[in-house]
Amino acid sequence: MLYIKCPWCGERDETEYHYGGEAHIVRPENPDELTDAEWAEYVFMRTNTKGVHRERWVHSDGCRRWFNVARNTVTNEIVSVYKTGEKPDLPEAVTTKPAPAKKAAAKKAPVKKKEGA
Amino acid sequence: MSRFSIFSLARNAMSWHQNWPRQWRSPDPKPEYDVVIIGAGGHGLATAYYLAKEHGITNVAVIEKGWLGGGNTGRNTTIVRSNYLWDESGLFYENAMKLWENLSQELNYNVMFSQRGVLNLAHNLGDVRESIRRVNANNLNGIDAEWLNAEQVKEFCPIINISKDSRYPVMGATLQRRGGTARHDAVAWGYARGADDMGVDVIQNCEVQGLMIDNGTVKGVRTSLGDIKAKKVAMACAGHTSVVADMAGIRLPIESHPLQALVSEPMKPVIDCVVMSNAVHVYVSQSDKGELVMGAGIDAYVGYSQRGSLHVIEDQLGSAMELFPLFSRTRMMRSWGGIVDTCPDASPIVGKTPVKNLYVNAGWGTGGFKATPGAGWCYAHTIAKDEPHDLNAAFSIDRFITGALVDEHGAAGVAH
């Protein structure tokens, strides 16, 4: 079970919240001009990050407000919680720092990125 | 390959079963292959097997970062059925079912396929209508399916509680008598042994960390054991598909989630069929050892941790308790999680990618074990011919652009 710190109510159990998927996917401003492929990108394609993932949560059994969380999808460590409309940079250390138990997995992530063509 | 038979069993009994040969080799990777398959789960191994058997392509490596069958293949609740709604899926899964029915003979390996019957419960009017519609659709496609009312459900599975007062009353169920379970490890082992015998290299403890791509064509893989060239590269890496596809700059409509299952202490036989309920996220069967095997729902969030939250299991056991009050004193022995690759329309992706000679088999989510033989068979065809078979043509990445989705949320839900 995750413990998530709502920006308004403080730390609560995961069961008080609902997950809202990947954050910062912006609805296209020019819908009539979009190709089918661009619509597919907006509606269906997801980053599915192994590592620090920015995602939306709603405190449905609390203040019922939406906010964003940056969470490591391998260790479940929550590295940042911030309000809708914000997008703070994550400290470099957070995205590359190997988590104690999962050293190998966390370390490899950036290497893979570089090698991808 | 030494074949298993009553005679080889008797012969080996003489030496206390201590002289059985190894079932497959552990070769070092060669510098180049015709086909490299990423991921030695059931799907990757079945693909290698059918590439060799059906298409004569034997210069093949299956590369696995852990041990073979250690992914979702060795973590699932082993339910096999083919009662999907749409023609595309119905025919696809039915082809797999037919392969299941002969798989132990085909592989000369006992995969313990047990056609004990699968019930899918309906708890409300919407469920009832959807279920009856699906039974009719299945029958039109020549797939066995029956609708049972609540009393008939009780007759088929006597320990089920059909009281009208329960929170989610049982209003009936679909029954596929040819559905059932199989031994998941044996499926991976059987395919590995068969493929190895035809010359396929199964390379374990070797992680693919990059793809070599030149001018839009894949040329090989970069692994923890060095670079390996390949004429064709095929992904079969389930929960990690997005990670590997990202190495080729390909974006997919897939999200990975933890999915959990658990088994109880062994007990006397109490349930001789499979019971599934999409609405309350429970699926139960009893293993030959007597353990109750139960699956839960997925955790809502994206996750690569191979473990889920406890409240998901609590919910699932609460529902199980209501359906089977008899289980209330049963102790649970183990629980675990897998990383499932879910697609927005609850159907898989099996086909080509925008990169030439790179193929994808993924998006099986919570229900790809049942597809293992069929997926391997179609995927091998797709790789060998560089075009999909009729049976998997509908399951392309393009469907998310054209809109020709194959929506199987009713048949699939989360409970598989």
Ligand SMILES: Cc1cc2nc3c(=O)[nH]c(=O)nc-3n(C[C@H](O)[C@H](O)[C@H](O)COP(=O)(O)OP(=O)(O)OC[C@H]3O[C@@H](n4cnc5c(N)ncnc54)[C@H](O)[C@@H]3O)c2cc1C
């Ligand atoms: C708890 C649970 C219950 C389930 N219950 C059912 C069920 O009852 N019925 C059903 O039909 N389905 C069920 N499923 C789904 C089913 O298990 C999967 O869809 C199916 O097993 C997927 O097979 P696979 O071979 O594609 O994947 P896997 O067996 O996961 O194989 C993928 C392999 O790829 C490897 N890999 C990943 N990345 C790399 C890399 N970079 N380099 C090298 N190797 C890599 C992994 O280590 C893994 O071994 C369940 C799943 C879970 C988790």
